[in-house]
Amino acid sequence: MEKQQFKSDFLWGGATAANQLEGAYNRDGKGLSVADAMPGGKQRFPILESETFDWTIDDNTYIYPNHRGIDHYDRFKEDIALFAEMGFKCYRFSIAWTRIFPNGDETTPNEAGLKFYDDLIDECLKHSIEPVITISHYEMPLHLAKTYGGWKNRQLIDFYETFASTVLTRFGKKVTYWMTFNEINSAFHFPALSQGLVKSNGGGDYQNIFQAWHNQFVASSKAVKIAHEVNPAIQIGCMIIYATTYSIDANPTNQVATLIQNQEFNYFCTDVQVRGEYPAYTKRTYKKYGVDEQALEITKEDLALLKAYPVDYIGFSYYMSSAVNETMTVEETDVVTGNLLGGVRNPFLEASEWGWQIDPDGLRIALNELYNRYEKPLFIVENGLGAIDTVEEDGQINDDYRIDYLRRHIESMGEAVADGVDLMGYTPWGCIDLVSASTGEMSKRYGFVYVDLDDEGNGTLNRSKKKSFDWYKKVIATNGTDL
Ligand code: BG6
Numbered sequence: 001m002e003k004q005q006f007k008s009d010f011l012w013g014g015a016t017a018a019n020q021l022e023g024a025y026n027r028d029g030k031g032l033s034v035a036d037a038m039p040g041g042k043q044r045f046p047i048l049e050s051e052t053f054d055w056t057i058d059d060n061t062y063i064y065p066n067h068r069g070i071d072h073y074d075r076f077k078e079d080i081a082l083f084a085e086m087g088f089k090c091y092r093f094s095i096a097w098t099r100i101f102p103n104g105d106e107t108t109p110n111e112a113g114l115k116f117y118d119d120l121i122d123e124c125l126k127h128s129i130e131p132v133i134t135i136s137h138y139e140m141p142l143h144l145a146k147t148y149g150g151w152k153n154r155q156l157i158d159f160y161e162t163f164a165s166t167v168l169t170r171f172g173k174k175v176t177y178w179m180t181f182n183e184i185n186s187a188f189h190f191p192a193l194s195q196g197l198v199k200s201n202g203g204g205d206y207q208n209i210f211q212a213w214h215n216q217f218v219a220s221s222k223a224v225k226i227a228h229e230v231n232p233a234i235q236i237g238c239m240i241i242y243a244t245t246y247s248i249d250a251n252p253t254n255q256v257a258t259l260i261q262n263q264e265f266n267y268f269c270t271d272v273q274v275r276g277e278y279p280a281y282t283k284r285t286y287k288k289y290g291v292d293e294q295a296l297e298i299t300k301e302d303l304a305l306l307k308a309y310p311v312d313y314i315g316f317s318y319y320m321s322s323a324v325n326e327t328m329t330v331e332e333t334d335v336v337t338g339n340l341l342g343g344v345r346n347p348f349l350e351a352s353e354w355g356w357q358i359d360p361d362g363l364r365i366a367l368n369e370l371y372n373r374y375e376k377p378l379f380i381v382e383n384g385l386g387a388i389d390t391v392e393e394d395g396q397i398n399d400d401y402r403i404d405y406l407r408r409h410i411e412s413m414g415e416a417v418a419d420g421v422d423l424m425g426y427t428p429w430g431c432i433d434l435v436s437a438s439t440g441e442m443s444k445r446y447g448f449v450y451v452d453l454d455d456e457g458n459g460t461l462n463r464s465k466k467k468s469f470d471w472y473k474k475v476i477a478t479n480g481t482d483l
Contacts, residue, residue, distance in 0.1 A: 005479065006417060011130065011424055012476040013090035014083060014431020014448070015382050016072075017137040017182065021434040022096060023069030028112035031102025032057075032142040034196055040065040040440030040455065048192040054200045055146055063457060065435045065442065070451045071461050072432075076120055078463060079432055082449050084127035086469060087476040091129050092381050092427040093120070094137035094182065095167055104141030104159050105148075109166045121171055131175045132381070132427065134239065135164050135223060137182035138193040138437060150196030150203075151212035154297060157219045164223040172230035179315045179381070180220035183241040185269040187213060193437065206289035211296055217272050218302045221309035228309075238273040239315040239381060242266055242370065244362035248325040248344060257326040267373070270314060274374045276307040313424060314370055317382030318409075321346065321362035354386055354444060360408035367416035367423065377422045382429040383409055386436065386444040389466065397450050397466040406468070406475075407483045414480065428472075432463070448472050 019035035026032075037055040038044055039062035047053055047062075057064065072079055083091055097104060099113030124131045140150075148155055168178070187194050187209050195212040197203030220238065227234040245262050247254040263281050271279040286293050323346040349357040363383070370378055385405040389397050406428060417423055430446030433453075442453050448469040453459035474482055 010479060011090040013088045013092060013425065013427040015092035015427040015429050016431065016434055017094045017134065018096035019066050019139040020437060021069045021072040021432065023067065023071045024073035025067040027073065029102060029110040030096065030113065031098040033096060033098045033139040034142055034145050034192065035066045035139045036064065037142055038066065038440060039063065042439050044440045045438060048198055051199045053198050055142055065440050065457065068457060070432065070434055070453060077123055080123045080127060082463060083431065084129060086448060086473045088129050090132050090425060090427065091124050092132040092134065094134035094139065096139055097136060097163055098141050100166060101141065101163055103143035105143065107162065114170055117171065121174060125174060130177060132177040133175055134179045134182050135167065140196050145196030145201065149201045151215050152197060152202060152208040154215055157215050160219040161222045165226050168226050168230050172227060172234055176234055178227060178234060178236040179239040180223045180236065181216055182239050183317060184216055184238060185240045185265060188265065207291050207295065210286065210291050213269065214296060214298055217306055220273060221305045224309040224311060235312040237313040237315040237379060238270060238311045240270055242316045242318050242366050244321040244359065244366045246321060246323050246346065248323050251327055254324060254326050258324040261324050270374065272306060273311050274314060274376055276310040313377040313379055314374060315379045315381040318363050318366055318380060319383065320356040321359040352385055353388065358405060360412040363409050364412040364416045367421045368419055371421040377424045379424040380426045384429040384446040386446055388443055389445050389450060395464065399466045399468045402468045403471045410475065410480055410483055
C-alpha cells in the first residue's frame with residue numbers, strides 16, 4: 001500500500017443523528033417528528049411501506065425506541081467527554097427540527113430547543129471538538145408530513161428556510177461545518193425518512209418524489225445562501241448515501257444498467273447540488289419513472305438559485321457496494337437480504353449480519369469517482385459496521401470485527417488520498433451505540449462506546465468503552481498512520 005499522510009487538520013470524529021440518540025422526544029417543547037412515529041424492529045420498513053401507514057403512533061401494538069434514544073439529551077456531557085478522550089477533532093450531529101419548531105410551520109422558535117444545542121455546541125468547543133451539523137437528518141416535523149403532505153409540498157421550502165435561517169444565525173458564528181439534508185438521494189429507497197412521504201400521502205408516486213427532491217434542492221440552496229451571509233467562513237455541504245456500483249459481469253447490457261443506476265442513485269442529487277444544474281440525463285430519467293416534466297413546479301427563479309448557491313463540499317455515507325444484474329432471471333438472482341441498496345450478491349464480498357456487503361476497495365473507488373467528477377472536497381460523514389456485540393463476563397467488549405472493518409476502510413482512504421483526492425475528514429457512524437434507522441434496533445451496534453440498552457428498552461443506559469475505543473484513539477493520535 002502506498003502510504004500517504006492525511007492532512008494535518010484532518011477532521012477525525014464520529015457521527016450521530018438527533019432522533020437516534022437524544023431521546024426526550026416530548027420534553028421542553030419538542031414536537032413529534034416522523035422518526036417518533038416509526039416503530040422499532042425489523043418490520044419498521046415494511047410497516048412504513050405498507051399502503052395504509054399514516055404515521056399513527058400506536059403504543060399498544062409497537063414500541064418506539066427513538067422516544068428514549070440512548071438518553072443523550074440528559075447525558076450529552078458524559079458522551080462528549082468520551083469523544084474527547086478518543087481525541088475527536090469533530091463531532092457530527094443533527095438538530096432536531098422539532099425542538100426548534102415543534103410543528104414546523106411556526107414563525108417563532110422554541111428557545112428551550114435552541115438552548116439545548118447552544119449547550120451541546122459549547123460542550124464540544126470546550127473540548128476543542130468542531131461541531132459538524134446536519135440541519136435535517138430523517139427527522140422532519142410529523143405535522144409537515146401529515147398536514148402538508150411532506151416535501152412534495154412547496155410550502156416546505158419556506159418552513160425549512162425559517163428553520164435553517166434560525167439555526168445558522170444562532171450558531172453560525174461558532175460552527176463552521178454544516179450539511180443541509182442527510183442522504184438526500186435516499187428517497188427512492190426511504191421516502192418516508194427523507195421526504196415525509198409514505199404510500200398514503202403519495203410516496204408511491206415518482207412525480208411526488210422528484211417534486212420533493214426539487215423542493216429540497218431549492219431549500220438547500222437557500223440554506224447555502226444564508227450560511228455564507230451569516231459567516232463567510234462557513235463550509236456547507238450536501239450529504240448523500242453512496243454505494244459504489246459494479247456490473248455483475250462484462251456483459252454490456254449489465255454495464256449500461258450500471259451506468260444508469262449510478263446516474264439515478266449516486267449522482268442525480270449531487271449533480272444538481274454541486275454543479276447547480278439538472279444533469280443532461282434528467283429528461284430521460286423522468287420519462288423512465290413516468291414523471292410529467294410539465295407538471296413539475298420548477299421556476300426560473302429556482303434554477304437561478306440552484307446555480308448561484310451550490311454546496312462547498314460533498315459529505316457522504318459509505319457502508320457497502322452494490323452489484324447490478326439485468327441479464328439473469330429473478331430466480332437466478334441472489335438478492336442480498338436485508339439490504340435495500342445492495343442489489344444482487346457480489347461473490348467476491350462478504351456481508352454483515354444485516355446483509356450489507358463489506359467492500360473497503362469500494363470506498364477508494366467512491367472517493368475517486370466523486371472527486372474526479374466534481375473536484376470538490378469530500379467528507380466521509382458515515383461509515384461503519386452494524387454488528388451484535390457481546391459483553392464478556394469481565395465487562396470487556398472485544399469488537400475486533402469492527403476494528404478490522406474500520407482499519408480496512410481507513411487504509412482505502414489513504415490510498416485515495418495518494419490518488420490525489422481532497423479528503424476533509426472521517427466521522428464513522430454511531431460512534432456511540434444508538435437506535436438503528438432502518439430497523440429501530442439497539443442490537444445493531446456501531447459504536448466505540450457501548451450503551452447498555454436492548455431492543456425492548458431494558459438496560460441501565462450505562463456507557464462503557466469497547467476495544468475499538470482505544471484503537472480509534474490511537475488512530476486519531478497518529479493521524480491515521482498507526483492502524
Ligand atoms: C445511514 C443514516 O443511512 O445509515 C443513519 O444516515 C443510519 O441515520 C445509518 O443510522 C446506518 O443505518 P442503520 O439502518 O444500520 O441504522
